[in-house]
Amino acid sequence: MARVRLVEVARAAGVHPGTASRALNPEARDGVSKQTVRRVEQAAKELGYVPNSMARGLRTSRTMVVALVVPDITNPLFPPIVRGAEHVLNAAGYTLVLTDTNNEAETERDQVRALRGRGVDGFIVATARWEDETLQELAEAEVPTVLVNRRNGAGSFPFVGSDDRHGVRLCVEELADLGHRSILHLAGPPNTSTAASRAAAFTQVAAERGLADVYTASADSYSEEAGEEAAAHALHEHPSFTAIVAASDVLALGAQAALAARGLRCPQDVSVTGYNDVDYVRKLTPPLTTVRVPLRREGELAAETLLGLLDGGSSVPTQLLLPVELMRRGTTAPAPAR
Amino acid sequence: MARVRLVEVARAAGVHPGTASRALNPEARDGVSKQTVRRVEQAAKELGYVPNSMARGLRTSRTMVVALVVPDITNPLFPPIVRGAEHVLNAAGYTLVLTDTNNEAETERDQVRALRGRGVDGFIVATARWEDETLQELAEAEVPTVLVNRRNGAGSFPFVGSDDRHGVRLCVEELADLGHRSILHLAGPPNTSTAASRAAAFTQVAAERGLADVYTASADSYSEEAGEEAAAHALHEHPSFTAIVAASDVLALGAQAALAARGLRCPQDVSVTGYNDVDYVRKLTPPLTTVRVPLRREGELAAETLLGLLDGGSSVPTQLLLPVELMRRGTTAPAPAR
């Protein structure tokens, strides 16, 4: 079953290849008689014609392929985003190429370059660092790109994320309402926008609520180990905390490990909040109190934004912040009496 | 920064495009003088030349793209497979297209067809059902394809999975050794190879160990709800079980929910084993006793097998079963006295 080319379809329908092409192409179909369109479509179906998208791409310089760049698909934060993006992209006739950079800037640069060589129409990037060379390259080359989840400092691209400031506010206020006065913020790695905005929000809200005994410790990465290490250190320096606001769920798990290592119980001795509401944290014992982020929706909106860029061409870089919600669960409790 | 073409590189190096092409292509490089190769490579680097893979693909009719078909990227079983596959594929210069079929046969068929139209060089399929039309299409068209995790009945493709029979044996023997005589097997949906082979192994090993009070209940899908429902039903019919061997971790969680609903504690009243050792199950309380499957390795080997198919051409369909390991954790305990 060799592949059928357009010429064969045209021959079968008794028309010129150019005409067949127009008949099959929705955009150009109006310039063709109903008759011809029918005959060509008929022939195409009978012969099982499948257009060669490389030839088409070479001619039109559009591939109908979009790449999604994630740091680690194994991190439960990303699958819902992937899913959302793929859903809308497919509906629009695009194919999604997934690339996992293994959290390495160099891998990321290489992958993105390779993908550009492949003629990918645009990128959705979920790996943005605050200073990000890959993004800079993309910006210079004016490659249609949308950032999701995190953004870079330059702000040159549309961004779809969620309302970090509000999410952190919800956590801090919840804890303050429970009587906590001494709270630790376990922040993400400094070169990410999520870490920065959540940390800023923490400081601000803590001040608003008149919380004086408040610190921020940064984890080196969004990993459990990094979270445990940073929390352990902070706990050692300032043993007075009765609550921890972590910048992510995984970080929160690390914090819990650090607590357990010091013989502190959660939530009886120290309350902990996470961030993202990743799939499994509600199954833990106790289930994690956290901020729900509409991840799938983020993926969908990022894809839609990119499609806008691809079609319309227009666009003031959008900054889209989706609403978040506090999930009160088992890791927050009233501040212990001291 | 418009895209640099080969002609420009050739011009800069003072050679003919044909020569530049040869100089840049590892396969044909020997027919070119060292001098020229150096000059061309130099020019390519300086100009930032990135080959246009559509043009190349059009000429060579190879896209260097491989598609990986998963039922639901949100299921923690698949990300490690994706990761493993991507890793070896990238190293070999291939790009991975991920497609999520949302567990729907129809979606799957459409996606695969679209991808074929794109000229994808081969498929890695993680969605195989026992009777699978999409796979049949692929087989008829002789598209290079490798199955991972599950296989189909026809057996027409190489398959990379793990040793289900042994895994289930480990579970049953562990439970028998702990004194359990009455065990329920919570099987997966009947149209999947994993469900079938695990169920068969269960029956066989139970017989070998002289376990008489033994039943199998099939869940409609590999979801927690389906697991809970099937387990609840079985528990109602035969309340004598002291242990459940589930065909997957998620199913095991469903079983635990069913147990809890009847006021039974795990593991004090009923022991439970899972399957796959998906990322988070060791963090649950109690941590799940389960069978570790080398998922990432499966992805890697599937990719390697596909590369073999793509390069070498032929190959007797391989059936590769990776070794598994029992992770003794908190959900198994000696059978309660009755």
Place this chain on the structure above:
DNA sequence: TTGAAAGCGCTAACAC
């Protein structure tokens, strides 16, 4: 060892 030239399958600008 290198240059010349043809062409992969398709689309779009131009003629008729």
Place this chain on the structure above:
DNA sequence: GTGTTAGCGCTTTCAA
């Protein structure tokens, strides 16, 4: 409305 023509950027015979 439809046919004609000229490439998109690359690889690969075939000559030189």
